[in-house]
Amino acid sequence: MPTLILVRHGRSTANTSGLLAGRMPNVALDERGLTQAGALPGRLAELPLAAVVSSPLERCRETVRPLLDSRPGLPLHIEERVNECDYGLWSGRKLTELNDEPLMEVVQQHPSAAAFPGGESMRGMQARAVDAVRDWNARIEEEHGAEAVYVICSHGDVIKSLVADALGLHLDHFQRISVEPCSLTAIRYTRLRPYLLRLGDTGDFAGLAPREDGSSAADARDAAVGGGAGAP
Template identity: 75%
Template structure:
């Protein structure tokens, strides 16, 4: 079965503004995110990618543009199932405001019970289920077209990638907030008929992101996970 390279999109204008973007249209990469995307072809240069699958959202497609420019023959596929979580009425709001909502504690401690508010909101369970279904489908398609040893890439979003890692490790969804993937990080999962193997997790190619942030980490050092994914090191 194939090896999947999961790429989180580069840092976006919403990430740097600490806003939960969700499916808001027109959210682009910021200057740092564009630099991260420009470095991606070099980071993946040694991989014989068979195809790339992406979320339809702009920040993911901008992240992939340098890679596709460097490899113009690389097939690109768009799959809405690996698009961002539908955060409903939380979309577009500041993370600092959302941290005061009663639902925030559920998202942090019991995400399998969390349902985002409003008619467009989805459950975290549904988000994970559609993403896992997408990976299973693409694994079968890539293997059929390119062989069992094929490698392909997906560009998606923080919570999507975390939920896929949890699935690969056999972790309950309630533990997925213990996983961290920074912007433009690379996570690799090799699938086999018996079990998946997590080969890389949130690899940014450096360790500067491990240095403490001024004023503490996300949510002021409270230990909360940043919904939608953290903005990464400055």
């Protein structure tokens, strides 16, 4: 079966504003995000890509645009099932405010039981995304062969849930996974099991260095809902 390259969208204006964007319209890449997207063709230059599949949201489509421009004829498919989690009434709110919501503890510690008010459950998010990957694996293999490589551009929580599925982890463990903006995660699917080949690869380890206040990325108590803004 094919190898899937999962690309989280580049850093967005919502990421840098500390907002949980969800499916809000008109959330674009910021300056750094555009630079990250511009580097994507070079990072994937050695791979003979069969197709690009993207969430319908603007920040994902902006992320893959330089890649598509660099490869005329590479098809783009919009896939609703890899859309951002529907955070419902949480969408557009400051993450610092949401940290005080009782539901946040459930999101962090027992996400399989978390359902966002007016939105979807995290369990439902994972189920639709996994179904989408299974369907696209079959389609890509049928059209391009078992050794094909293709890209899906999606969102932090969606990608983390797909990694958890590939590793055989319960969804309640998916907050242990981190994928920064425009990071690449590679999963090789076979008949009997998937193999995680790369996880959240940005090619940049600067974010692991101690910060001016003496803390480090490893000191964060909770996972960044929505994926966070990445290294400063």
